[in-house]
Amino acid sequence: MSYLDRLRTAKYTSPSGSEFAFKFNDLKRSSSKKAAVHELPQQDDPSVQDLGNTAVRFAIEAFFSGENYDQVADSFWDALAEKGPGVLQHPRWGDLSVLPLTYAQSEGFVDGMRQARFEIEFVRVGEIAYPTTIVQTEASIEDSLDTAGEATGEAFGAQFDPESAADTAAAKDTIGDSLAAFSENISGIIAENEKLSEEIKRLTAEIENTLDTLILDPIVMAQSYVHLFRTPGRMATSITKKIDGYGAMLKNLLGYTAPGSKPQA
Incomplete structure (x- = not known):
């Protein structure tokens, strides 16, 4: 069983429940350390306080193609704009509760016709700090x-x-x-x-x-x-x-x- 066999279908489920399976090219995830670095006089080594990790971000280049790509792509755009976190069925890194931070749609009418491309950056969200029904x-x-x-x-x-x-x-x-x-x-x-x-x-x-x-x-x-x-x-x-x-x-x-x-x- 190779890594290709372990890849899953990429799918995004919006907060309202709309599901969109999409094709993809590149996958990327990133994070970094949160730290307070204190450099004392006359000391070469700093005092570093580990304050945890920053949010994990997932960058995906997704696309839709076919005769009716435009309708699916426009519906997907509206789904990304919905309020609240959705669920990303990531091809590599599991099912994630995410919020689409940035997203851009592009279409070509000379090269790459009959398809819409999306560059999306999702951020993984943790537990909701307060119930959505709270006053x-x-x-x-x-x-x-x-x-x-x-x-x-x-x-x-x-x-x-x-x-x-x-x-x-x-x-x-x-x-x-x-x-x-x-x-x-x-x-x-x-x-x-x-x-x-x-x-x-x-x-x-x-x-x-x-x-x-x-x-x-x-x-x-x-x-x-x-x-x-x-x-x-x-x-x-x-x-x-x-x-x-x-x-x-x-x-x-x-x-x-x-x-x-x-x-x-």
Whole structure:
């Protein structure tokens, strides 16, 4: 059995359920690492923080041919434009939940007549963070919380600059307290989701284990906090618990109490 025998029919199923089998020429997939690279003075080797991988993208050159290629191609174009993710039955890499990011259609009337070519870039999507039937107001609040968390983290990075050994020690205590407060307030969510629990524990431990390096570069530290901030927002969570978690961390870091957060005992 050769690799040709293992190739599957290429097919795209739109969010509405319309199915299109297509021919293809070239297949490509790409991704990269997300990393924070910190280069310390007088050191040749950088400190690199692995923040995961970027989204996997699949580039496909698809085409339709035949007497009625134009009608099929136009329907396929409309399917790509539908809102929400579809399913790509990839010839090589399995059935994928994807969103068509970019797509271009071309037709030739001298060379390559009676066919339409599409250059498409799909991005693989993970779990839907919020049910599609969720109240829009709740989704807006979630987005606002993530934005606020990111902005606060960046502001913290700009302001945080210990000037002495005593300042550094105090800062490390503050950071430790903030991580503990965040973990405590988010514990209700952690208990309900094993995957989320492991991810938050991993990120928290990563900050604690690299604190001596991070404390020398407030911007990199802020990036680490932003990543930790946004982790609960990637899954369906209780807004009240999320507000409490953010509020506790902000209070410890900046002496700021987020509107709507519960006072800590």
